[in-house]
Amino acid sequence: MKLELLDFTLEALQDWCIENGEKPYRAKQIFKWIYQKRVESFFDMSDISKQSQEKLDQTFKISSLQKHLVQVSADKTQKFLFKTKDGHYIETVLMFQDYGLSICVTSQIGCNMGCQFCASGLLKKKRNLDVSEIVDQILQVQKEIDGRISNIVVMGIGEPFDNYENVMNFVSIVNNDNGLGIGARRITISTCGIAPMIRRFADEQSQVNLAISLHASNDKLRSEIMPINQAYPIDELMDALRYYLDKNNRRLTFEYILLKDVNDSKEHALELVKLIKGMNAYINLIPYNPVSEHGFQSSDIKTSLAFYDTLMKNKIQCTLRKEQGQDIDAACGQLRAKQLERTHI
Numbered sequence: 001m002k003l004e005l006l007d008f009t010l011e012a013l014q015d016w017c018i019e020n021g022e023k024p025y026r027a028k029q030i031f032k033w034i035y036q037k038r039v040e041s042f043f044d045m046s047d048i049s050k051q052s053q054e055k056l057d058q059t060f061k062i063s064s065l066q067k068h069l070v071q072v073s074a075d076k077t078q079k080f081l082f083k084t085k086d087g088h089y090i091e092t093v094l095m096f097q098d099y100g101l102s103i104c105v106t107s108q109i110g111c112n113m114g115c116q117f118c119a120s121g122l123l124k125k126k127r128n129l130d131v132s133e134i135v136d137q138i139l140q141v142q143k144e145i146d147g148r149i150s151n152i153v154v155m156g157i158g159e160p161f162d163n164y165e166n167v168m169n170f171v172s173i174v175n176n177d178n179g180l181g182i183g184a185r186r187i188t189i190s191t192c193g194i195a196p197m198i199r200r201f202a203d204e205q206s207q208v209n210l211a212i213s214l215h216a217s218n219d220k221l222r223s224e225i226m227p228i229n230q231a232y233p234i235d236e237l238m239d240a241l242r243y244y245l246d247k248n249n250r251r252l253t254f255e256y257i258l259l260k261d262v263n264d265s266k267e268h269a270l271e272l273v274k275l276i277k278g279m280n281a282y283i284n285l286i287p288y289n290p291v292s293e294h295g296f297q298s299s300d301i302k303t304s305l306a307f308y309d310t311l312m313k314n315k316i317q318c319t320l321r322k323e324q325g326q327d328i329d330a331a332c333g334q335l336r337a338k339q340l341e342r343t344h345i
Ligand code: SAH
Pocket: 113, 115, 117, 118, 119, 154, 155, 156, 157, 158, 159, 160, 190, 191, 192, 193, 211, 212, 213, 214, 215, 255, 257, 286, 287, 288, 289, 290, 291, 331, 332
């Protein structure tokens, strides 16, 4: 069976070249052809000898995903559904922001974290995505729109820190100057709060942004809506985050979905202030994208603004994010879940 070229970091490809009688600089050449000049066949790589082209072609496959469906929202947000070679569906969302094209990639097929409000967990984890499957989401979207992605959020289906090594290798490829050259500060990884992996990430001293899905200000509520909190309660999470902040001079993002009558009271806001005060962090307040199976509702505008005001008055930096793509099932996992309903998989 052929190897997936997109699984290889530059260093791994250099090692492969050395082990297979190719000069190590071949790896950089191949990276540039694939990621910068966007060719899809070794036979188009004109500075590589015919003999090496043949060898590479016999060894590697270049593309791993198949485009299945694209939905375009009224605000131009696009949602892609791709099919993996073993027949699973994964989602990728493209957003047009003032600062450029931003993409939200999926890291696992399904998710085992079980967050009560999230559509991804409706379907349990089948497997981790390979590096090539995460990378190819970007290549395929760039090809479709004939544009260049400038920002990446790892916030699609799955828990990236439950697929740590593949996600970090993905980051290495997209960040590499010979690869897509997307700056680490333009990449964000979002986690539900796996404390030991936050510490491991802290030790990497990477410039990649870290976002934490908090969504509740006390253990009782957080354990109810996010089961991961039973394994790593808020104190333990905060300790890991302080460790991260000590090791990295970076600002953290907390994500907080406003759920009507669940986590949106003034008391909740004040609890949140207590937790976060003094940390180099800001809170992204996110309107909830209703998932029909779950019964949670989005807080109304008045309550959301009051929550925002309480945080601001207490000098917590925060933003109240506007929704994007609600008309195209852009909430994590919604499109995939519907596709599975349609195809009865
Ligand atoms: N597992 C990671 C990344 C995937 S979820 C994490 O938990 O961070 C990306 C973000 O979308 C998380 O903050 C998640 O809580 C949020 N989210 C999930 N379902 C949502 C919904 N229906 N509406 C709004 N945000 C949602």
